[in-house]
Amino acid sequence: VEITLVDNRTDLAAAGATVVCEEGISWLADNMQREETADIIIPCLPVHMVAEWMKLKSSANYEASAVPLPIHLVAKLPNPIKNGGSQLYLSHAEFLCPDNCGEPGFFCTSTGKERAEDMFHLLANIDELPYIPFVVRSYQLLPGVGGIYPEDMWNLLDRLHNCLNKPLLIATACRCHGVLDGLQFRRKGL
Numbered sequence: 001v002e003i004t005l006v007d008n009r010t011d012l013a014a015a016g017a018t019v020v021c022e023e024g025i026s027w028l029a030d031n032m033q034r035e036e037t038a039d040i041i042i043p044c045l046p047v048h049m050v051a052e053w054m055k056l057k058s059s060a061n062y063e064a065s066a067v068p069l070p071i072h073l074v075a076k077l078p079n080p081i082k083n084g085g086s087q088l089y090l091s092h093a094e095f096l097c098p099d100n101c102g103e104p105g106f107f108c109t110s111t112g113k114e115r116a117e118d119m120f121h122l123l124a125n126i127d128e129l130p131y132i133p134f135v136v137r138s139y140q141l142l143p144g145v146g147g148i149y150p151e152d153m154w155n156l157l158d159r160l161h162n163c164l165n166k167p168l169l170i171a172t173a174c175r176c177h178g179v180l181d182g183l184q185f186r187r188k189g190l
Contacts, residue, residue, distance in 0.1 A: 002037070027048065034154050040139075040147040043172075048087065050136050050153055051170045051181040055103040057157055067167040067182035068091075076155050077180075078116065079147060086182040093115045093176060103140035103175050119173040122179060131167045131182075136161065138174040146174050160185055 003017040006027045012019050017127055020027060024045050025069035032038065043049040055064040065112075074080050074088065076158040079088040091097075092115060093108070108115050124135040134156045138146035156170070164185055 001013055015043060023054055026160070027054045028053055032153075034148055034150075038150055040141070040149055041153075042141070042145060042147045048170075048172060048179045048181050050148070050156070050172045051179075051183060052156060053153060054160065054170065057182070058160060059149045061188060062160070062185040064183050064185050067184045068129075069169075069180075069182045070128070071148075073126070073131070078119075078122075086181045090119060090173070090178045090180060091176060097176070098144075100143040101176075102143045107174075108176075115175065118170075118175045119178045120175070123169070123171040123173050123178055126169060128169075129167050132163050133171065134163075135169075135171045135173060136171055140174065148172065 003006040003014070005012065005019060006016050006020045006022055006024045008021065008023050009022050012021075014148060024043075025047070028049070032041075040166045041049075058064070066084070068085045069088060074082070076090065077090050079091045079094060082141060083089060093110070095110065099109060100181045104115070107113065120135055122124070124133050126133045136148055136152045138148055164187060166184065168183050168185070169180055170183055171178050173179070
């Protein structure tokens with residue numbers, strides 16, 4: 001197993017891991033290649049990695065701008081917490097989940113109650129024209145640790161070319177929680 005830890009702090013050392021001292025999104029945009037990509041990415045960033053990566057990766061040809069999220073859409077989503085006008089944090093839980101949650105298939109480990117629809121499905125099935133959902137699933141790797149397959153990120157980037165000048169709902173979500181950004185991309189110079 002090869003692990004690469006990317007962080008802008010210079011004081012890190014990790015046994016058995018390659019440590020790269022750079023800003024995470026920039027490093028990912030410069031180094032994650034479709035042909036020779038990592039098996040999985042475990043984001044530990046205070047930003048929405050997928051949305052920021054898409055903006056940076058497409059910046060040679062496209063300009064990205066924030067798109068306000070309609071109030072009636074926000075009202076339909078579970079426990080939304082706004083972070084500005086175009087980003088939401090979402091959760092099926094109305095409480096702070098334990099750090100070691102195993103993301104069960106059908107029942108909440110904290111309450112024992114049946115869990116609602118998987119957040120990644122709920123977001124992918126948003127039918128709110130003219131908004132187009134772009135959703136990447138975060139897969140449970142260990143209790144409290146989620147990962148994203150790079151191929152899923154590349155697939156979103158491939159779809160972007162057919163959705164220019166349209167409001168997108170870019171989301172990353174596991175079964176219970178998610179982050180959603182409203183963004184619009186347009187060709188530079190137009």
